[in-house]
Amino acid sequence: MDTSALLLSQNNDWIEKIISIFNQLGIHHEVTTENLGNKLFNEHVIIDGSFISPEAFSGAPNVHTLTVLVENENFDEARKWMNVGADAIFIFPSEIDRFHEWLKEMDEQIKNRKDFMGNDEHGNEVWAFYSAKGGSGKSTISAIVAQSLAIHEDKRVLLIDMNSQYGGQEPLFGLESGRSYEQLQIVLDELTPEHIMNVSNQTVTGVNVLLGPSNPMKSADLPEYLLPKVIKVAKTYFDYVLLDLPTELSDRSYAGLSEATRVFYVLNGDSLSIRAFKQARSLFDRLALKNGDNFNVILNRDSSKSELQEKDVEKIIDEPIFTKISADFSGLQPMINMGYPFFEKKKDKGNNKVSRDVRKLVLQVMEGDNHVVGT
Numbered sequence: 001m002d003t004s005a006l007l008l009s010q011n012n013d014w015i016e017k018i019i020s021i022f023n024q025l026g027i028h029h030e031v032t033t034e035n036l037g038n039k040l041f042n043e044h045v046i047i048d049g050s051f052i053s054p055e056a057f058s059g060a061p062n063v064h065t066l067t068v069l070v071e072n073e074n075f076d077e078a079r080k081w082m083n084v085g086a087d088a089i090f091i092f093p094s095e096i097d098r099f100h101e102w103l104k105e106m107d108e109q110i111k112n113r114k115d116f117m118g119n120d121e122h123g124n125e126v127w128a129f130y131s132a133k134g135g136s137g138k139s140t141i142s143a144i145v146a147q148s149l150a151i152h153e154d155k156r157v158l159l160i161d162m163n164s165q166y167g168g169q170e171p172l173f174g175l176e177s178g179r180s181y182e183q184l185q186i187v188l189d190e191l192t193p194e195h196i197m198n199v200s201n202q203t204v205t206g207v208n209v210l211l212g213p214s215n216p217m218k219s220a221d222l223p224e225y226l227l228p229k230v231i232k233v234a235k236t237y238f239d240y241v242l243l244d245l246p247t248e249l250s251d252r253s254y255a256g257l258s259e260a261t262r263v264f265y266v267l268n269g270d271s272l273s274i275r276a277f278k279q280a281r282s283l284f285d286r287l288a289l290k291n292g293d294n295f296n297v298i299l300n301r302d303s304s305k306s307e308l309q310e311k312d313v314e315k316i317i318d319e320p321i322f323t324k325i326s327a328d329f330s331g332l333q334p335m336i337n338m339g340y341p342f343f344e345k346k347k348d349k350g351n352n353k354v355s356r357d358v359r360k361l362v363l364q365v366m367e368g369d370n371h372v373v374g375t
């Protein structure tokens with residue numbers, strides 16, 4: 001099965017040498033002098049580090065391996081590249097043989113994975129659920145969305161709990177802490193979807209849940225590039241990778257937001273939540289994390305008794321509400337406390353207002369309807 005590569009460079013000598021390697025390995029290739037856009041679908045992306053800086057790198061969500069070539073050794077620059085998703089960095093052309101072997105190994109892995117997957121086309125979607133205000137309900141909503149995608153849409157779903165310090169997804173699925181992505185550190189250089197499945201928790205709903213260590217000390221020791229690498233590899237197998245992000249805008253949450261093809265900001269209609277949203281949005285704009293229709297605000301715990309209704313919130317935040325999730329404390333709490341599934345079969349619409357509204361949200365996104373819907 002053929003693979004494809006994109007080379008970003010203006011160095012003709014480098015281009016000639018790298019194309020020779022592509023030809024030897026039978027990799028289809030393209031050379032460009034423009035920065036990457038989100039529309040690109042390539043197994044390999046090779047970047048000339050003297051041509052594009054880590055700060056200017058716009059990301060490539062559908063890339064299997066991102067390799068950076070630099071003229072000189074620079075630890076700080078290498079660290080920046082790893083933070084934006086680089087899988088390997090080589091000093092070029094002095095390490096051309098190592099680069100050749102790396103590319104050959106990665107290409108074989110990709111071809112083996114295509115054989116394993118039957119070369120099916122998958123969504124490769126990464127949905128991030130975020131809120132700058134704790135207690136917004138984002139963890140619950142992400143869990144219900146994951147179950148709906150798996151049960152109603154027959155999708156392969158991985159839900160990653162990126163709240164590595166204290167967790168959050170365990171009670172929603174009736175899980176015990178144990179296996180976590182901390183265990184993937186030892187295989188990070190050769191990480192595959194099989195490794196991820198081995199440490200994730202297969203639930204009765206069909207959702208694979210990948211937990212964090214739920215330990216502040218262990219969380220602090222996790223390498224910055226672990227979760228970006230896990231996300232990148234996971235989306236080569238799973239149709240949907242869902243990220244339950246921590247509230248603080250840390251390296252971890254930034255990595256998740258950068259990899260996301262769609263961001264759901266979960267907002268409650270109160271002054272504290274709205275204030276946090278405004279502060280977060282200014283950072284989103286500054287860091288170029290907010291991308292038009294792919295940034296959606298969910299108004300959670302909506303009620304006719306709320307002082308601020310949907311139109312009031314939209315006016316205050318100057319942002320459209322993508323959808324509303326009804327408040328239903330008495331209907332939701334028993335499900336959470338007992339760790340019961342929110343859906344059990346394909347025709348199940350949910351036995352509480354929250355589940356039913358989240359199902360509508362999933363349908364709205366799957367149908368590509370970006371208009372506001374009511375409940």
